Amino acid sequence: MTTTASRPDVLRYTAFSGDPAGGNPAGVVLDASALDDGEMLAVAAELGYSESAFLTGPPEGLDGPEGRTYRIRYFSPKAEVPFCGHATVAAAVALAERQGPGPLLFATQAGPVPVEVTAAEDGTLRATLTSVEPHVEEVTDADLAEALAALDWPAADLDPAFPPRVAYAGARHLVLAAATRARLADLHYDFARLEALMHRLDLTTVQLVWRESPTLFHVRDPFPVGGVVEDPATGAAAAAFGGYARELGLVPEDAVLTLRQGEDLGRPGELTVTLRAGDPRVRVSGAGVRIG
Numbered sequence: 001m002t003t004t005a006s007r008p009d010v011l012r013y014t015a016f017s018g019d020p021a022g023g024n025p026a027g028v029v030l031d032a033s034a035l036d037d038g039e040m041l042a043v044a045a046e047l048g049y050s051e052s053a054f055l056t057g058p059p060e061g062l063d064g065p066e067g068r069t070y071r072i073r074y075f076s077p078k079a080e081v082p083f084c085g086h087a088t089v090a091a092a093v094a095l096a097e098r099q100g101p102g103p104l105l106f107a108t109q110a111g112p113v114p115v116e117v118t119a120a121e122d123g124t125l126r127a128t129l130t131s132v133e134p135h136v137e138e139v140t141d142a143d144l145a146e147a148l149a150a151l152d153w154p155a156a157d158l159d160p161a162f163p164p165r166v167a168y169a170g171a172r173h174l175v176l177a178a179a180t181r182a183r184l185a186d187l188h189y190d191f192a193r194l195e196a197l198m199h200r201l202d203l204t205t206v207q208l209v210w211r212e213s214p215t216l217f218h219v220r221d222p223f224p225v226g227g228v229v230e231d232p233a234t235g236a237a238a239a240a241f242g243g244y245a246r247e248l249g250l251v252p253e254d255a256v257l258t259l260r261q262g263e264d265l266g267r268p269g270e271l272t273v274t275l276r277a278g279d280p281r282v283r284v285s286g287a288g289v290r291i292g
Contacts, residue, residue: 184209
């Protein structure tokens with residue numbers, strides 16, 4: 001058991017914004033080798049962010065950049081999650097501050113996730129993660145009805161151009177599209193009811209979207225299974241949404257999408273989703289900066 005005195009430093013970074021007051025905060029432990037599962041969960045719960053990232057040395061057999069390859073695990077205040085995009089960006093930026101920009105490779109529970117960190121002329125660091133291969137699943141009428149009831153959204157408020165689906169790119173997210181920005185802004189849901197449905201469907205978040213233009217989307221992500229009402233900027237859901245939008249023919253095979261998230265929470269952030277023809281994986285990019 002790790003004592004309080006010997007507990008590793010917990011760094012605080014925000015992802016998908018260059019402003020510490022924007023984006024999604026994440027805890028980052030660069031050396032979690034002394035922590036067991038319960039201790040990692042306790043650190044995440046004490047910190048209270050939607051997720052925290054815990055790094056250890058690379059697993060055997062993973063071929064990545066020397067000295068820049070890690071195993072990474074993610075904990076919300078309530079449970080471990082298989083993949084978290086914003087905590088990946090936060091961890092990558094924290095490492096780049098110490099090792100310099102360049103390639104990284106993270107071994108996640110969902111599979112290997114390469115990350116490239118670059119520095120702008122003003123010194124701002126930006127990380128681009130490449131997801132595992134995405135896929136999309138149908139949603140039953142009963143499960144959709146239950147989700148809408150928990151959200152208190154009438155079915156008529158959905159955008160018929162965006163069929164409800166479960167999308168995966170490392171974690172599972174239910175994608176629901178609002179017909180108007182006002183519908184997206186008005187989010188007051190039944191926490192326990194939505195949490196129960198999400199546990200049953202093995203969902204990490206519900207990805208609520210509204211399309212402003214062909215390549216610009218506003219998104220929100222309820223996250224009751226993590227003990228958080230709403231995630232301010234969700235890289236895993238952004239990757240899943242990119243795969244969803246391409247598979248359903250809602251965007252071209254080659255596309256760069258902008259997702260704006262956190263505005264309704266007072267923590268605005270921006271996620272860039274890049275799709276490449278011939279490569280099923282999805283790239284999600286954003287700035288990151290240390291908090292405090």
